[in-house]
């Protein structure tokens with residue numbers, strides 16, 4: 001989607017309204033599928049099956065074993081529908097091909113629209129289901145609640161997200177807004193200005209760069225007020241916005257902030273909660289889009305006439321603000337590209353969250369609980385498994401080695417994930 | 419490399435050229451050049467094909483990848499192809515292939531398409547001489563070596579000294 | 587006996603893993619037929635768990651992604667040893683896929699662009715990621731970033747291939763069925779796809795029309811009835827294996843070739859070059875060249891997914 005917007009900009013094409021609504025419709029389904037996969041397959045097993053369960057159970061299948069096959073089937077079914085919606089709108093669920101400079105290659109057929117309309121109630125209910133599960137299984141469980149509210153998973157940074165004209169959370173198009181650790185707006189930019197606002201620091205031990213707010217400068221891995229680091233991703237988007245643009249998601253948004261007693265929230269586990277609120281928002285927004293008569297407008301493409309040159313597209317990817325920037329020759333062949341992908345934004349926060357979790361869960365006496373490694377990894381799974389994209393396809397996984405050292409600096413135990 | 423070394427290299431470099439020659443015209447032309455004792459460079463290894471239209475671009479790239487410095491394709495003059503359209507097809511492929519070669523970093527001049535009839539023995543000799551000199555001037559292609567060279571550091575382990583020290 | 591399978595991603599986008607998840611309800615059947623012993627995107631097994639397995643422990647390993655760095659290669663070798671059947675899943679593992687396009691550049695080009703030159707990078711010291719770094723007395727290692735992207739079969743022996751970017755999910759499912767039933771065809775086969783060219787299953791009408799101008803997808807509105815190649819779009823259908831259900835073509839977008847070449851074809855892009863040459867009009871050099879002038883970036887257009895498996899594999903350095 002970001003590349004689609006970037007190539008529109010490269011060709012200075014103003015796309016028809018229906019094209020932009022179709023892209024957003026596709027994208028809402030995509031968000032639902034991605035958030036559902038992230039929550040149910042990656043995050044929920046830690047909570048529902050338990051952070052100390054063996055890896056063979058601590059996964060989506062173990063989750064289904066725990067919550068029951070019917071519920072498991074329902075999750076699978078609704079996720080399937082979101083993929084189907086993407087296919088009906090964009091031709092393919094993964095790597096849609098219908099996005100072209102100037103719009104999309106194919107209008108939505110009325111039969112497909114009717115089918116999607118039939119899915120809507122189920123999808124909205126699915127959005128609500130996630131929050132209900134979170135209430136019942138996570139918030140109602142004192143141990144998990146403590147895990148969320150405790151300071152093991154807390155990080156004070158700035159927050160970034162795309163907002164609409166009323167500063168509400170939006171995914172496909174808007175302005176990037178950044179608030180500081182107290183919720184005060186400190187930056188705002190449009191697509192073409194991104195490089196004046198965000199910069200990326202390089203460390204020799206990582207293929208993944210470390211973005212920060214340019215006007216505050218690189219200050220190292222420092223949290224707290226005044227830091228130049230920011231988080232993107234669900235909680236950051238909610239922190240950076242004034243609210244949600246759909247009613248049910250707005251109610252859930254208010255409930256979350258009421259629970260934490262104010263905004264912004266710095267508790268990292270709240271990313272999962274925010275993810276579920278966004279899932280519900282995507283379902284409601286999908287419903288709005290299919291109810292819009294313009295969605296069937298056959299005029300979905302313009303043939304760009306300007307000479308292509310350079311353009312930037314920004315969207316909210318499920319894992320954070322996604323920027324694509326291309327420069328081309330006069331034939332439109334890309335000569336340069338620059339991407340800041342969702343997870344990259346969170347690189348420094350992820351590193352710090354992992355470190356803090358390690359410090360917190362390794363007791364003062366060097367006591368190592370068995371679920372320690374997983375508790376540390378949970379800090380990582382808050383954000384993403386998707387390191388390969390963020391590093392432009394470099395390393396495919398995250399090795400994790402914890403060396404426990406005693407006061408004298410001697411290594412007393414090494415635990416590794418490799 | 420010094421100018422002298424460069425000259426030396428060109429002087430001693432004997433281009434290896436693969437010729438895909440149409441049975442009905444160029445191959446017979448080459449035969450004629452032989453029987454008529456036309457003198458020309460011995461650098462072309464000829465392969466007889468039934469028609470220039472039969473020369474798959476895969477043959478050409480394979481020849482280049484496996485050590486040829488140039489490839490000559492010989493076909494019947496326009497209008498004379500035994501199979502009517504084979505040489506036109508060859509021409510279109512050739513012109514398209516010439517456009518991808520530079521993207522691979524291969525000089526397009528290394529691949530040449532010529533129409534030589536069965537009676538043009540002498541012309542065949544001239545074409546070969548000219549092409550050989552052209553390839554000599556371009557120097558060896560060494561495609562396979564360059565590919566292997568490009569992967570020589572693509573190895574899994576290498577113990578080395580740390581290149582950076584940093585404290586954050 | 588339940589099957590034992592492993593799933594891994596090298597230089598991949600995760601789309602192939604999503605394609606496995608997209609078997610939807612069938613994933614439960616898969617879980618019934620097979621125990622998954624390793625699947626980094628969805629399960630928490632570690633490399634050490636794999637190292638501890640005896641050789642040939644896994645009935646099948648599905649490897650998606652290209653070989654971009656030393657870790658991708660190391661794990662490919664490790665899994666090869668543990669697998670009875672090594673399966674290349676998706677275009678990246680099969681023919682290099684989109685990552686293979688970086689064989690148009692060198693390692694240095696890529697690192698310089700990403701870590702020094704890019705518009706948002708702030709790196710006055712010119713620091714590059716380094717395979718070994720000492721930080722506070724700890725040595726940190728990174729996998730080596732390769733100069734040349736390789737396909738899976740260029741580094742290990744591959745038994746079967748499931749093509750596509752991503753593969754159609756139901757074909758992954760049926761491939762697992764083949765394994766479960768012990769019905770795998772002969773080694774080296776492509777499974778989960780057709781054995782004819784995509785054109786053979788494409789519903790568009792074809793005539794013998796010749797073309798004099800090539801259009802890129804954004805330059806003209808196609809009709810939905812006639813062959814896209816004949817409308818002047820470069821559609822890789824003639825050189826691409828069927829099996830995807832013509833999903834792009836049905837959306838009005840030409841095939842870019844993600845299902846890879848047909849059996850016996852060494853170079854998909856060159857095969858397409860021949861096919862394109864046969865539909866271009868003209869007998870005179872000049873008029874043919876006028877048409878060819880409208881082909882933008884021919885090498886990478888014809889080898890969009892298959893550059894790393896093309897005959898030269900990469901741009902000459």
Ligand code: SF4
Pocket residue numbers: 094597598599600601602603650651675676677678679683684750751752753
């Ligand atoms: S084949 Fe396609 S979907 Fe699969 S990993 Fe490669 S890019 Fe992703």
Ligand code: SF4
Pocket residue numbers: 784785786788789790792812813814815816821822823824835841
């Ligand atoms: S070239 Fe493309 S559009 Fe034409 S028949 Fe083949 S697959 Fe269909």
Ligand code: SF4
Pocket residue numbers: 750751784826827830831832833834835840841842843844845846
């Ligand atoms: S039409 Fe071509 S590019 Fe599209 S999915 Fe099928 S094989 Fe892949």
Ligand code: FES
Pocket residue numbers: 440441442443468469470471492493494498499500501502504505
């Ligand atoms: S027969 Fe000689 S070129 Fe066709």
